[in-house]
Amino acid sequence: MSGRDWRPFSPGSRARIGFDKSQPETDAIAEGDNRNSGAQDTASASQGASGGNGHANPIAEDPERPNRNDPPKASGGVALVVSIITAAIAAAGVWVSNGNLEATKRQADAASGQLSVMMEQLSDARSSAAAADSAAAIEMAKQDKQISANQTLAAAAANQAIAAKTSAEALKGQVALMQAQQRPWITLNISTKNPLQFFNLPDGPHAFMPLDIRLENIGQSPAFNVNSVTWGYLSYPGHADFTQEATSRCESFRKEVLDNPNRGEILFPHDHVDISLNDQRHFATQAIGFMPKEIASAADRENNITIFLYGCVDYMFGKPKTHHQSGVIFQLFKRVKLQNGQTALDYNFKIGENIPASDILFLKTPSDSWQTD
Structure with a gap:
């Protein structure tokens, strides 16, 4: 194709570049070839009419021939090139699209591979978690079993401790019983060979009665520093708690004996000592007496009084020696003849009424052992 045959490509050209899919590209190429043949035929006819001298002869105007002022039509070669370029561009677009599809496919394959790896990791994690749960369950079962075993051991130990405590208490009780069987026990008994007498003096009536006291060791070992004391007690309103009175006085007596550890008697098992009015060693236990004020406070409407007597015995025994005390409470009764x-x-x-010794009786009260150790 020469330079003078080139014409600008016009949008009105009938050549197609492949965008209209209803006309194949071969139609555009054939149409271009037909037009080239028509041009050659027209040139030959012109030369024949002029007789070959180059002068044109007038010919009838072809109504189908385009006007000179019309835009030039593309030749068949240009259309072919344009069609080839268009096809190349379309193929390139398809190749680019296919390339993007391949890249997308590779990305999808890579994502699928990563997903597979993640699924495997998740499966491994689940397996590890299941294994951990199983191990934890086994460990908890072991711990529960160990706790149960420890509880069983603790219960057994507690039972053993209780049994040991019971045995110890039983042994302690046996030891205490043996000691009680082997220790000295001192009893105090009171009687009288003299009457209860009232003396009317200027300040009022006085009461007095000598006592006979026997201290006896009924135990199995000697008692040391045996000593005793007795008091008379009149009961009246506001002065009726003789146990409290006896406790207070016997505690005072206990301190006196401790301050004088060499005082008192030694009593061997089944031995006794009698203390009477003529015994100067135990003058404090020889008699009881009451003063006028005390008698007046204790007198009832019939001018009667109620008499109690309490006593304490202190002694020591053992190695080292320990201090022990026994207390007794008596109530005086008199014998009377009925009709x-x-x-x-x-x-x-x-x-004011004297009572002979033969009619006087000393009876222990229910609280006679109020203080014994």
Whole structure:
């Protein structure tokens, strides 16, 4: 194709570049070839009419021939090139699209591979978690078993401790029983060979009665520093708690004995000592007496009084020696003759009425062992 045959490509050209899919590219190429043939035929006819001298002869105007002022039509070669370029561009677009598809496919394959790896990792994690749960369950079962075993051991140890404590208490009780069987026990008994007498003096009536006291060791070992004391007690309103009175006085007596550890008697098992009015060593236990004010406070409407007597015995034994004390409480009764000739006991003593020793009786009260160790 020469330079003078080139014409600008016009949008009105009938050549197609492949965008209209209803006309194949071969149609555009054939149409170009037909047009080239028509041009050659027209040139030959012109030369024949002029007789070959180059002068044109007038010819009838072809109504189908384009006007000179019309835009030039593309030749068949240009259309072919354009068609080839268009096809190349379309192929390039398809190749680019295919390339993008391949890249997308590779990315999808890579993502699928990563997903597979993640799924495997998740499966491994689940397996590890299951294994950990199983191990934890096994460990918890072991711990529960160990706890149960420890509880069993603790219960057994507690039972053993209870049994040991029971045995120890039983042994302690046996030891205490043996000691109680082997230790000295001192009893205090009171009687009298003299009457209860009232003396009317200027300040009022006085009461006095000598006592006979026997201290006896009924235990199995000697008692040392045996000593005793007795007091008379009149009961009246506001002065009726004789146990409290006895406790207070015996505690004071205990201190006196401790301050004088060499005082008192030694009593061997089944031995006794009698203390009477003529015994100067135990003058404090020889008699009881009451003053006028005390008698007046204790007198009832019939001028009677109620008499109690309490005593304490202190002694020591053992190695080293330990201090022990026994307390007793008695109530005085008198024998009276009834009209039917029978004898009865009466605890009311008429003020001013003397009672012979044969009619006096000392009876221990229910609280006679109020203090014994």
